[in-house]
Amino acid sequence: MLRRFFWRLRHPRNRRLRGLVRLTARTVESSGRYRLTGLAGEAAFFTLTSLPPVLLGVVGTLGYLAGWLGREDTMAAVEEALVQAAGTVLSPEAIDQLLRPVLVEVLGSGRAGVISIGFLLALWSGSAALNVYIDTISVVYGLGGHRNVVRQRLMSVLVYVVGLLVSLVLLPLLAVGPSVIAGWLPEVSALVYGLYWPAVVLGSIASLSTLYMVSVPIRAPWHEHLPGAAVALVVWLAGSFGLRIYLDVSLENSPVYGALAAPMGVLLWLYVTAFAVLLGGAVNAELDTVQPSREIAIARRAAREAAE
Known part of the structure; x- marks a missing residue:
């Protein structure tokens, strides 16, 4: 079977397949170099330290905005969306005992202390994680x-703050947006719910592509970062699915690791996320070496000459 595969690979008609294999090999080599x-582990650690304060800060702000949002069930929908998202990694016991009580308390009235202290803590650790992404993508x-x-x-801090502000807008929108539109236009409710997840996927790819664009010191067209963003999303989905199976089989049923399943699951999921993002950046970097933009090629040559 391998002999047949390599024979087909050498066939003149399979130039795209050869290019894909070459790109995969170069990306793997670049990932090791x-x-x-290791850098994904560093980003996952800083993200983990920023996760509690940033979630409490964002959720606490939403608690104050409950009246402005105009729907009594908005906060309940946001709470349920967060619980469902956490359920892809955390065990039901961890959600019922730890996550849900905190969300109920903070979303109920909002807490100024949580917003201010949480924002300052998240600003340092979250921007440090983002700085790992930006620096690594620049290096590759x-x-x-x-x-x-x-x-x-400073750019890492700015991008992180923008991300937090966008989260304040998107969380209620993703939670209650489809139901609101379906209430306004019941005749297209099936279409709205059918387009929900495709819109989430496209939005995720667009967000990743924007992150890659701002991470590279020399600006390249936004669309050139789309391949790496798509690869990152696929790797993240596959890694999250495999991680969920691993946690169900290995940790939650173990008398030794059962109590650690929740924190280990969160850290491993953040690691998978960080690695997927960095791998997507590496894919874009390898694609850029094939057809580099003039500005990036000049800057790369200058950096190589300066290092020599």
Whole structure:
């Protein structure tokens, strides 16, 4: 079977297949050279430390905005959406004992202390995780050190704050948007619910592509980052599915690791997420070496000459 595969690979008509195999091999080699697995662990750690305060901060702000949002069931829908998202990784016991009571308390009235303290803590650790993404993507493009360290750190903070503000808008929209539209236009409710997940997928790819675009020091057209974003989303979905199976089989039924299933599951899921994002950046970087833009090629050559 392998002999037949390599014979087909050498066939003149299979140029695209050869290109795909070559791209895969170069991406794997690049991942090892730049230690993407280790850097994904670093990003996952900083994300984990920022996750509780940022969730409490965002959720606490939504508690204050409940009246402004105009629907009494908006907060309940947001709470249920967060619980369902956490259910892909956390065990039901962890959700019922830890997550749901906190969401009920904070969403009920909002808490200013949670917003202020949580925002400051999340700003440091969350922007540190984002800085890992930006720095690693710059390095795999061969443009490491092109940005000033202070400038890059400030950019990480700015992008992180923008992400938090976008989350404040998207959480209620994703939770109650389809039901609101279906209530206004009941004749197209089936179409609205049918387009919900495709819209989420397209929005995720667009967000990842934007992250890759701002991470590269030399601007390239936004659409050139779409392949890596699509690869990152596929890897993330496959990794999350495999992780859920692993947790169900290995951890939750173990008397030793059962109590640690929730924190280990969160950390492993964040690791899968970080690795998928960095791998997508590596794919874009390898594609750029095939057909680089003029500005990136000049900057990469200058960085190589400076290193020599």
